Amino acid sequence: MNRKTFLTTAIGAGALGAHVLKAATEDTPSAPAAKPPPAARLSDLLCLDDVEAVARNVMLPSAYAYVAGGAADEITLRWNREKYREIRLLPQALRDISALDCSTTILGKKMSTPIILAPTGVQALTHPEAELATARGAGAFGATMVLSSGSNKSIEEVMAVASHPVWFQLYVFRDRGLSRELVERVQAAGAQALCVTVDSPLDGARNRQMRTPYELPPGVGFPHYAGLRDAYTIQTLDTVRPANLLWRDIEWLRSFTKVPMLLKGVMNPADAGTGLKAGADGIIVSNHGGRCLDTLPATIEVLPRVVEAVAGRVPVIVDGGIRRGTDIVKALALGASAVQIGRPYVYGLASGGADGVTHVLKILRQELLMAMSLLGCPTIASIDRTVLWK
Numbered sequence: 481m482n483r484k485t486f487l488t489t490a491i492g493a494g495a496l497g498a499h500v501l502k503a504a505t506e507d508t509p510s511a512p513a514a515k516p517p518p519a520a521r522l523s524d525l526l527c528l529d530d531v532e533a534v535a536r537n538v539m540l541p542s543a544y545a546y547v548a549g550g551a552a553d554e555i556t557l558r559w560n561r562e563k564y565r566e567i568r569l570l571p572q573a574l575r576d577i578s579a580l581d582c583s584t585t586i587l588g589k590k591m592s593t594p595i596i597l598a599p600t601g602v603q604a605l606t607h608p609e610a611e612l613a614t615a616r617g618a619g620a621f622g623a624t625m626v627l628s629s630g631s632n633k634s635i636e637e638v639m640a641v642a643s644h645p646v647w648f649q650l651y652v653f654r655d656r657g658l659s660r661e662l663v664e665r666v667q668a669a670g671a672q673a674l675c676v677t678v679d680s681p682l683d684g685a686r687n688r689q690m691r692t693p694y695e696l697p698p699g700v701g702f703p704h705y706a707g708l709r710d711a712y713t714i715q716t717l718d719t720v721r722p723a724n725l726l727w728r729d730i731e732w733l734r735s736f737t738k739v740p741m742l743l744k745g746v747m748n749p750a751d752a753g754t755g756l757k758a759g760a761d762g763i764i765v766s767n768h769g770g771r772c773l774d775t776l777p778a779t780i781e782v783l784p785r786v787v788e789a790v791a792g793r794v795p796v797i798v799d800g801g802i803r804r805g806t807d808i809v810k811a812l813a814l815g816a817s818a819v820q821i822g823r824p825y826v827y828g829l830a831s832g833g834a835d836g837v838t839h840v841l842k843i844l845r846q847e848l849l850m851a852m853s854l855l856g857c858p859t860i861a862s863i864d865r866t867v868l869w870k
């Protein structure tokens with residue numbers, strides 16, 4: 481097998497990620513750095529770091545670099561995780577937790593957990609079924625997924641296999657006419673919300689990715705970019721031409737978008753206020769998983785100030801560095817309505833396709849329920865700042 485064929489190979493029965501492992505070992509001269517846990521089944525992977533270790537071993541080094549990497553020195557990428565670890569919890573003993581329930585309601589829709597799959601592009605690098613496997617895995621669990629503009633499967637293909645809500649993440653193109661057509665297309669296909677990414681007029685200095693650039697597998701494309709004459713952004717050593725998205729574009733999008741519109745990538749509390757004036761129905765605090773501007777603060781540091789600026793008018797969702805149920809509790813305690821995860825489910829996808837995605841969600845739900853029980857918080861609504869050690 482070579483790179484040309486690995487993405488069309490079915491998932492190996494039994495062995496985790498066998499579809500990519502074989503290709504990775506045959507195609508790459510050097511052995512991957514991380515050793516997976518001695519696991520043959522998803523159920524042996526007990527936490528998200530276990531899942532990443534398997535994924536790292538089965539993915540092509542270039543695909544792993546694309547997923548795992550951040551911008552520049554990856555300081556923000558590191559802070560996103562570290563800052564959760566610095567927050568300590570404070571339990572309340574002997575509370576009635578008999579009616580334990582981690583369901584919640586976001587934008588009027590009930591969710592079985594406050595966990596959403598963040599948009600991540602180019603999933604064909606990770607698994608041959610790409611976003612279709614993610615949609616199946618999310619559906620089997622009952623989670624909402626956000627489909628990236630940069631997906632390798634189209635919104636129509638994803639909706640055909642989805643059994644739970646799908647939101648669509650929009651990169652606004654230079655060609656505003658095509659952008660409008662895309663919004664109308666995804667609405668017609670059944671996307672239940674639009675997440676407009678506002679943090680990346682360009683990619684940032686993704687040195688790790690640039691050192692090991694990925695190649696798209698043959699036959700794989702970007703179905704939502706069809707018709708684009710001009711690249712979304714142009715970045716070379718000689719030219720930097722960012723996409724130019726302005727607040728008036730948000731107002732323009734709001735004028736014809738029928739589904740709720742969230743702004744993804746808000747890191748400045750003032751921008752949250754401006755976003756609400758422009759018509760946003762939700763704010764996603766995100767630094768793009770540390771992939772754009774390095775040395776931005778961790779999202780969990782920024783969250784309380786954005787929550788304050790929003791003052792309960794719309795839901796605030798946060799992503800970046802969430803790897804444990806306790807991280808979710810901390811985000812909710814600081815005012816988030818829900819969280820998104822990015823890399824963890826992509827590693828689940830690499831490790832076990834749709835089942836791997838479901839497995840990652842189950843680990844997080846179990847950890848969330850355990851943390852709620854141990855803190856004395858039976859419901860999502862009962863999680864507030866009193867669970868944080870000052």
Ligand SMILES: Cc1cc2nc3c(=O)[nH]c(=O)nc-3n(C[C@H](O)[C@H](O)[C@H](O)COP(=O)(O)O)c2cc1C
Nearest residue numbers: 547598599600601628677768769800801821822823
């Ligand atoms: C491989 C990868 C691809 C991504 N692609 C997109 C994208 O197409 N659009 C977008 O708005 N964010 C994208 N993101 C950012 C995620 O939506 C999310 O903000 C981030 O992954 C959260 O951090 P975490 O990976 O630590 O959970 C991507 C992230 C990763 C890791």
